[in-house]
Each structure stands twice: as structure tokens, then as C-alpha cells.
Amino acid sequence: MTIGVGLLGLGTVGAGVADILSNPSGRHPLVGQLELRRVAVRDVSRPRPVALADHLLTTDPEAVVDDPAVDIVVEVIGGLEPARSLILRAIAAGKPVVTANKAVIARYGQEIAAAAAARGVYVLIEAAVGGGIPIIEPLKQSLGANRIQRVSGIINGTTNYILSRMASEGAAYGDVLAEAQRLGYAEADPAADVEGGDAADKISILATLAYGGSIERSAIPTEGISRLEARDVDYAAQLGFVVKLLAVAEHLGSDPDGTEQLDVRVHPTLLPKDHPLAGVHGVNNAILVEGEPVGQVMFYGPGAGAGPTSSAVVADILNIAGIRQAAGANGALDPLLAAGSWRQCRLVESGLTQHRNYVRLETTDEAGVIGRIGTCFGREQVSIQSIVQFETSGGAAEIVVITHEVSEASFRAALAAIADLPEVQTVAATLRTL
Incomplete structure (x- = not known):
């Protein structure tokens, strides 16, 4: 049974997804049953890193969602709109969605989950946090029996590259940032990375999954690395620490009414040199999950880029495709995170x-x-x-x-x-x- 895929966006990640789907040899057998049916782009005449037939391309993303030949919608255009509206449109049409869009999920995850629950379709988001690192599914499934006490991580590769260089070379923040931009590790406008917003989006998602309740993204205390001086990195090293931009979600207890008390934050942090996260260097990411009874579990790997992120996107597509095969083309798909089961959560006063x-x-x-x-x-x-x-x-x-x-x-x-x-x-x- 061939499963039609509609792709919204053909940038770095979208092109990586298209390349995987177009070259199934040597991959999981189910990849060969996925067929790219429609692709939304901004400019059909623009040169692209992956060759696609002209009839697949359109500048109308709604046409991709509405195409009856498209069974699964993949959103990799980024930003809040029109991404949110397109995701909801696909859900309303009864089509499962795969997205790498951390910003949309961090702000509208509860709305999207409720819509998916009502319509009985999946919205899978593995690529939204950690690139190629499998963390979303483990939090939802493999670690589901645990009481999660703390999730902490280095979840922004740009800032970790900058801090790693500052530590190893004694270089100034501004100089390393300029080099990171030249190498393509940092955007021309790096604010989302260096001011901590990207990491805050991601820890919001991880906290929601770890504790089963919606987190108010705008309420997360967030501090980036733009004001960090090289001397503080050096002093930290002399005192036995390394400096990392850490995103943390910690369970502090429950209110009498059952509301979960959480401390969720992003800030530069001194880590003892023997801490599991202290040895994570360069553009790599790592997430440390601490729970009972599992103890400490760490997930490590490349946190961004075409290869890692497209790998996670296609893994989600395969997950849905496998369920469809097991249930039949018209089988019911119950969302993995039903909105009706969510707890009440609140951020404690700082x-x-x-x-x-x-x-x-x-x-x-x-x-x-x-x-x-x-x-x-x-x-x-x-x-x-x-x-x-x-x-x-x-x-x-x-x-x-x-x-x-x-x-x-x-x-x-x-x-x-x-x-x-x-x-x-x-x-x-x-x-x-x-």
C-alpha cells in the first residue's frame, strides 16, 4: 500500500526529507512505500538541492493539505503562521501531521492536541526538539511509567558551539559568534539562539510531555549568553566548572488540588566538570532525564541540521505509516497525547x-x-x-x-x-x- 506524503516547505530540512523519500534503497522497507505527492515552496523556479518533478511543486500550501492524494502532511516551513493554520487544516481534514516546528508546538500545542484528539489523528513532533536525538517518543512512551523529577539539557547547538570555543580558546563571545555565522552554525540574526528563546521553546515542549500538562511559554524565565564574558568562562574553569546554556524543567511538588508545581527555566549555568552534560561540546545536544525508578538517562547527538532533523521527521512518518498498515487504511488513530488527559501545571514564583x-x-x-x-x-x-x-x-x-x-x-x-x-x-x- 503506497502512502502519499505532502510536504510544506523545501528548505534545509524539507530537502532532506524529500531526498530520503526519493532514495529509499538501503533504508527501512516501509520508506519504499512512501510517495511524495505534493510539495509547497515559495518559488517554483528557484534552484534546489534535490531534484523533483515540476508537477509536484506548488506555491499554494493549502493545495498540498487539501490534495486527496496526500495521506500525511509534513510541516517544515517554520514560524507561527501560516504553519499553525495549516496544521489545524490538515487535522480538520482527518490527516495526520508530522512537524518540526518547535515555536508552534510550544505556543499552540494544547490547541493542536485538542483538535487532533477530537478528530482522531496523530500529530508527531520528534524533530521539534533535539534534531536527530530521539527524546519525544521516549518521554511519551518508554519513560511513561516513571515519576519524572527533572529534565535538563543542552538543546541549542549554536550556543553550545560558542561556549565550547570560548572555553577551549579563551575567545570573546562576539568573535566566536561571528565565526559561527560564517560557518553557518548561527543565523544572520542569532537572537533566537543566543538570547535563549529557541531553548525555551524546546524545554516548554519537554516539560509538557514529562509532566502531562500545558506550560505557558511566555512565562518561562529566559536568559541567553549574549552578556557572558570570557573571564567568567575562565574563572569557572579555574574553579572546576564549565559554562553551558542549560534548559531545565523540574518538578517541585503538587498543590492540594493536584496542580503540578514546576520550575522551568533557561539560563547559562556552571556545571561541575564531572557532570554528565559537561562533556557535550560543539554543536551537539544532550538531554538528561532523571526519574523514579529509572534513575538518570541521557540522550546525546546532533541537535540540528538537514540530516539529523530530516531523520527524525521521516521516523515520525514511518511511525504513522506503520500504524496505518496495522489498523488498515481507515483504521482509527488515537492521538498519543490526548488533551483530555492533561494535568494542570503552574510555574512557581521565581x-x-x-x-x-x-x-x-x-x-x-x-x-x-x-x-x-x-x-x-x-x-x-x-x-x-x-x-x-x-x-x-x-x-x-x-x-x-x-x-x-x-x-x-x-x-x-x-x-x-x-x-x-x-x-x-x-x-x-x-x-x-x-
């Missing part, structure tokens, strides 16, 4: 969360400064793990403090008091620490 912290202070170089800084921390019950003074020049000093775990509210109150000390010129950097 001041109540507990973290270890790294602080770099620029101060005058005089006796008693460290003692006064320690007093400010002590008044707010902030316990200090270490406090180190680095090289000084011109009557100035840099003092680096690492705290034990403390509430965010107490830490911020202590910082405010420290900033008011006449000897403290500036609170130059604050980073979370594991």
Missing part, C-alpha cells in the same frame, strides 16, 4: 526556587571587603561555598563567590545589599550553578 549561584564582583582592593560581602550574604541566610579574589590591578579587585543552594529571593536581597556597599563597583555577573 523567588521561591532554590539554586546555587556564581557571582563576580568588581570591587576596590582594600582590606575587609570580603568580610563585608560575607556579612551581607549572612544576613540573608545565604551560605557561601567558596569566595576567591582574582588578579587585581590599578587598585581594583575581582571577587568570585559560589553559594550553596538558597532561595532566589534571599540571594537577590543579598545582592542588592552588596551592590550598595561603597567598596563594590558593580555586580559584574551572576550565573546559576549545579
Whole structure:
């Protein structure tokens, strides 16, 4: 039985999907039963990395969705609209959807899941997080028996490449970013990556799957790496840490009404050098899942690019195709994540969360400064793990403090008091620490 595929978008990922479907030899036998029936592009005359017959191409994406020869719709155009509307249109037509669109799923996942549940079709999203790393299906199925305590990961390859270069070469952030753009690892406008938005989209999706409830994407505290200085990466290394942009979703308990309390966030983080995520370098991604009874499970691999992402997209297509074969062409398809089964989740107030912290202070170089800084921390019950003074020049000093775990509210109150000390010129950097 041949299964018709409609492809929305023929960019980097779309071309990778088309190439796989056009060259099934040596792949899973089911790939040979997939046939590309229609492809939506912006410009039919534009040269493309994969050769396709002219009759397959159209500039009307709705025509792809509505084509009766298309059984599965694959959305890889990106962005919010028209992607969201096209996904909902396909669902309304009773057609399963495969998408790599993290932005749409992070913001409209509950709406899409509800529509899919009502219509009885699948929407599969493996390629939306982690590129070629299989993480979505394991969270939904293989790890479903576990109480997930924490999901943390390096889920943006651009920032991990930049941080890896800063650590290994002592290079400045701006210089490495420019090189990453030249190599194609970073976009011309890198804001979504370096300001943490891309990682926030992805951790929103992972948290929703891990804890079975919708996460408000806009409420996720998000900090990128654009203000990170090379000296903080160097000081971290001297203290036994590496700096990574970490996305975290942590279960903190349940309210009396059963609402799950979650701490979901994205920020640069100091990781001990023996931490499982500390050795993830370059453009690679890794996601660490901690649960009971499984313990720690880590998923590692290339997190972006035509090959890894198209691999995940086609895996989802094969998943649907296999179900169709098992159930029959008209067999019912129950969505894997029914909206009606979702829990209530809420993000806790940031001041109540507990973290270890790294602080770099620029101060005058005089006796008693460290003692006064320690007093400010002590008044707010902030316990200090270490406090180190680095090289000084011109009557100035840099003092680096690492705290034990403390509430965010107490830490911020202590910082405010420290900033008011006449000897403290500036609170130059604050980073979370594991």
C-alpha cells in the first residue's frame, strides 16, 4: 500500500526529507512505500538541492493539505503562521501531521492536541526538539511509567558551539559568534539562539510531555549568553566548572488540588566538570532525564541540521505509516497525547526556587571587603561555598563567590545589599550553578 506524503516547505530540512523519500534503497522497507505527492515552496523556479518533478511543486500550501492524494502532511516551513493554520487544516481534514516546528508546538500545542484528539489523528513532533536525538517518543512512551523529577539539557547547538570555543580558546563571545555565522552554525540574526528563546521553546515542549500538562511559554524565565564574558568562562574553569546554556524543567511538588508545581527555566549555568552534560561540546545536544525508578538517562547527538532533523521527521512518518498498515487504511488513530488527559501545571514564583549561584564582583582592593560581602550574604541566610579574589590591578579587585543552594529571593536581597556597599563597583555577573 503506497502512502502519499505532502510536504510544506523545501528548505534545509524539507530537502532532506524529500531526498530520503526519493532514495529509499538501503533504508527501512516501509520508506519504499512512501510517495511524495505534493510539495509547497515559495518559488517554483528557484534552484534546489534535490531534484523533483515540476508537477509536484506548488506555491499554494493549502493545495498540498487539501490534495486527496496526500495521506500525511509534513510541516517544515517554520514560524507561527501560516504553519499553525495549516496544521489545524490538515487535522480538520482527518490527516495526520508530522512537524518540526518547535515555536508552534510550544505556543499552540494544547490547541493542536485538542483538535487532533477530537478528530482522531496523530500529530508527531520528534524533530521539534533535539534534531536527530530521539527524546519525544521516549518521554511519551518508554519513560511513561516513571515519576519524572527533572529534565535538563543542552538543546541549542549554536550556543553550545560558542561556549565550547570560548572555553577551549579563551575567545570573546562576539568573535566566536561571528565565526559561527560564517560557518553557518548561527543565523544572520542569532537572537533566537543566543538570547535563549529557541531553548525555551524546546524545554516548554519537554516539560509538557514529562509532566502531562500545558506550560505557558511566555512565562518561562529566559536568559541567553549574549552578556557572558570570557573571564567568567575562565574563572569557572579555574574553579572546576564549565559554562553551558542549560534548559531545565523540574518538578517541585503538587498543590492540594493536584496542580503540578514546576520550575522551568533557561539560563547559562556552571556545571561541575564531572557532570554528565559537561562533556557535550560543539554543536551537539544532550538531554538528561532523571526519574523514579529509572534513575538518570541521557540522550546525546546532533541537535540540528538537514540530516539529523530530516531523520527524525521521516521516523515520525514511518511511525504513522506503520500504524496505518496495522489498523488498515481507515483504521482509527488515537492521538498519543490526548488533551483530555492533561494535568494542570503552574510555574512557581521565581523567588521561591532554590539554586546555587556564581557571582563576580568588581570591587576596590582594600582590606575587609570580603568580610563585608560575607556579612551581607549572612544576613540573608545565604551560605557561601567558596569566595576567591582574582588578579587585581590599578587598585581594583575581582571577587568570585559560589553559594550553596538558597532561595532566589534571599540571594537577590543579598545582592542588592552588596551592590550598595561603597567598596563594590558593580555586580559584574551572576550565573546559576549545579
